[in-house]
Amino acid sequence: xxxxxxxxxxxxxxxxxxxxxxxxxxxxxxxxxxxxxxxxxxxxxxxxxxxxxxxxxxxxxxxxxxxxxxxxxxxxxxxxxxxxxxxxxxxxxxxxxxxxxxxxxxxxxxxxxxxxxxxxxxxxxxxxxxxxxxxxxxxxxxxxxxxxxxxxxxxxxxxxxxxxxxxxxxxxxxxxxxxxxxxxxxxxxxxxxxxxxxxxxxxxxxxxxxxxxxxxxxxxxxxxxxxxxxxxxxxxxxxxxxxxxxxxxxxxxxxxxxxx
Amino acid sequence: xxxxxxxxxxxxxxxxxxxxxxxxxxxxxxxxxxxxxxxxxxxxxxxxxxxxxxxxxxxxxxxxxxxxxxxxxxxxxxxxxxxxxxxxxxxxxxxxxxxxxxxxxxxxxxxxxxxxxxxxxxxxxxxxxxxxxxxxxxxxxxxxxxxxxxxxxxxxxxxxxxxxxxxxxxxxxxxxxxxxxxxxxxxxxxxxxxxxxxxxxxxxxxxxxxxxxxxxxxxxxxxxxxxxxxxxxxxxxxxxxxxxxxxxxxxxxxxxxxxxxxxxx
Numbered sequence: 001x002x003x004x005x006x007x008x009x010x011x012x013x014x015x016x017x018x019x020x021x022x023x024x025x026x027x028x029x030x031x032x033x034x035x036x037x038x039x040x041x042x043x044x045x046x047x048x049x050x051x052x053x054x055x056x057x058x059x060x061x062x063x064x065x066x067x068x069x070x071x072x073x074x075x076x077x078x079x080x081x082x083x084x085x086x087x088x089x090x091x092x093x094x095x096x097x098x099x100x101x102x103x104x105x106x107x108x109x110x111x112x113x114x115x116x117x118x119x120x121x122x123x124x125x126x127x128x129x130x131x132x133x134x135x136x137x138x139x140x141x142x143x144x145x146x147x148x149x150x151x152x153x154x155x156x157x158x159x160x161x162x163x164x165x166x167x168x169x170x171x172x173x174x175x176x177x178x179x180x181x182x183x184x185x186x187x188x189x190x191x192x193x194x195x196x197x198x199x200x201x202x203x204x205x206x207x208x209x210x211x212x213x214x215x216x217x218x219x220x221x222x223x224x225x226x227x228x229x230x231x232x233x234x235x236x237x238x239x240x241x242x243x244x245x246x247x248x249x250x251x252x253x254x255x256x257x258x259x260x
Numbered sequence: 261x262x263x264x265x266x267x268x269x270x271x272x273x274x275x276x277x278x279x280x281x282x283x284x285x286x287x288x289x290x291x292x293x294x295x296x297x298x299x300x301x302x303x304x305x306x307x308x309x310x311x312x313x314x315x316x317x318x319x320x321x322x323x324x325x326x327x328x329x330x331x332x333x334x335x336x337x338x339x340x341x342x343x344x345x346x347x348x349x350x351x352x353x354x355x356x357x358x359x360x361x362x363x364x365x366x367x368x369x370x371x372x373x374x375x376x377x378x379x380x381x382x383x384x385x386x387x388x389x390x391x392x393x394x395x396x397x398x399x400x401x402x403x404x405x406x407x408x409x410x411x412x413x414x415x416x417x418x419x420x421x422x423x424x425x426x427x428x429x430x431x432x433x434x435x436x437x438x439x440x441x442x443x444x445x446x447x448x449x450x451x452x453x454x455x456x457x458x459x460x461x462x463x464x465x466x467x468x469x470x471x472x473x474x475x476x477x478x479x480x481x482x483x484x485x486x487x488x489x490x491x492x493x494x495x496x497x498x499x500x501x502x503x504x505x506x507x508x509x510x511x512x513x514x515x516x517x518x519x520x521x522x523x524x525x
Contacts, residue, residue, distance in 0.1 A: 003359075003360075003363050003407075006363065006367055007363075007366075007367075007400075007403065010367055010370040010371065010374075011370075011400070013374060014370065014373075014374045014377070014396060017374055017377065017378050018377060018381075018393075021377075021378055021381035021382065022381065024381075025381060025384075031316075033317060033318035034317045034318060034319070034382075035317060035382055036316050036317055036382065036383050036384040037381065037382065037383075037384045038384045038386055039384075125386070125390045128390060128393070128394060129390075129393060132393060132394070132396075132397040135397065135400075135401070136397075136400065139400060139404055149356070149359065149360070151360045151363060151364065152356055152357065152360045153357075153360055153361065153364065154357070158345065162341045162342065162345050165341050166334075166337050166338045166341045169289065169337045169340075169341070170330070170333060170334045170337050170338075172293065173289060173292050173293050173330070173333040173334075173337065174330045174333065176292065176293045176294075176295060177292060177295070177307065177326055177329045177330060177333065178326055180295035180296065180307055181307050181311075181322050181325070181326050182322075184295075184296065184307065184308070185322050188311075197482045197485070197486060198482070198485065198486035198489055198490075199489065200496070201482075201485060201486075201489070201497075203478075203482065207308075208305040208308030208309075209307075209308045209311060209312075211312070211315075232496070232497075232498065233497065233498065233499055233500070235500045237478060237481070238502050238515055240472070240476075240514060240515040241476070241477055241478040241481050241515065242477075242478070247478075248308075250478055254496075254497050256496060
């Protein structure tokens with residue numbers, strides 16, 4: 001296989017999935033089994049409301065417009081992939097360019113919106129994607145129209161050794177992943193033990209798997225262990241107190257003795 | 261300068277690129293093998309992260325997270341072994357094989373980041389989508405630079421005069437000494453803030469403020485509350501309010517908390 005073809009396929013597949021999943025996210029507007037996605041409808045309604053346009057019809061029209069542009073980009077990339085597989089390279093390049101142009105227009109519109117709505121982080125995000133799209137297009141066309149080498153992984157013994165090393169490492173890593181999973185899975189449902197910091201103040205260091213159910217079982221277990229105490233107040237340790245990345249969540253419980 | 265020197269310089273850049281990606285994937289794989297935070301390696305608890313993602317789409321059974329992690333690890337490992345192969349061929353000056361093995365490494369890297377990006381869309385994590393999109397781009401650009409280096413005209417070196425060398429050495433040594441002394445002095449005076457109890461300021465009759473320094477961690481917080489309660493045995497803490505970011509002065513304020521108290525009587 002030619003190097004240029006491999007790179008072209010990888011670029012095209014990336015943008016095909018990018019546009020496809022983005023469009024799918026608009027089709028599935030809320031949280032469902034097997035799909036969470038981003039709630040763009042809520043986001044658009046809130047953004048328009050911040051401008052004083054409270055009627056949801058404007059947000060709905062804007063979202064529908066965005067979705068149409070995304071679908072145009074997706075179908076262009078899909079067609080480009082089909083044409084590339086059928087070795088109709090020139091047409092594939094043309095449809096890829098159309099997909100990229102549509103995506104560039106979309107990210108330009110998003111960037112205008114970000115300025116209007118004052119969202120600088122999203123402006124950065126859309127600016128970066130705009131730039132990546134543009135460079136992808138340049139690379140796709142450039143490598144497709146210049147001399148290209150064949151991918152040569154000879155001698156075959158090296159390739160065989162590399163594949164064996166890859167498989168062995170994957171097996172070792174898989175064993176480690178399954179073993180870590182089975183050894184830590186219990187922490188999800190096991191109540192966390194508290195440590196008394198000072199008179200009536202307890203600290204709970206939650207594991208990374210801990211969620212709302214862990215919190216509830218922890219509080220229940222704490223009440224069972226300390227029937228003489230009344231929980232006055234619960235304080236979540238802010239992120240500034242956590243040792244970088246090492247702690248998931250700190251919880252402080254303030255108690256007092258129940259008066260007889 | 262001769263062409264040979266430029267070839268050496270370009271080969272050096274290629275070494276940097278291959279070594280960067282080899283280490284990138286080696287450490288990612290190590291992070292999966294080690295799992296959890298340990299002495300000298302914190303890494304990222306990928307199992308917890310991926311399990312929570314799958315739980316959010318209704319797949320609570322850990323086997324889904326495990327399978328996703330195994331697929332990810334497989335892609336990363338194959339990227340790693342092909343980059344190591346490219347490094348071997350680059351060391352043995354086999355340019356054609358270096359290029360092909362590097363390409364396959366880049367191919368696995370691009371496929372990995374595309375796989376991650378699909379997951380980010382499904383799980384609705386747009387910050388990670390940006391991160392993976394950027395890495396995808398960096399991998400693609402690495403390939404472009406790696407293969408296009410021969411077409412980049414490097415400038416001829418013109419040498420360094422004694423005056424330039426002395427000025428460079430003097431400025432570097434003086435700056436390094438000043439900065440190093442400042443860092444050691446700051447360590448000497450401030451490290452204690454990491455655990456030391458912070459003074460409490462009374463705001464109203466029953467409201468107190470604690471302004472933590474940037475170094476303060478959970479121990480400083482706990483010591484501060486312990487000290488406050490021991491100094492005020494007649495009070496108990498009714499509520500703690502964390503000053504939200506909009507109330508803090510840009511980056512110059514660290515954590516600020518307000519303690520609301522009531523008398524035990």
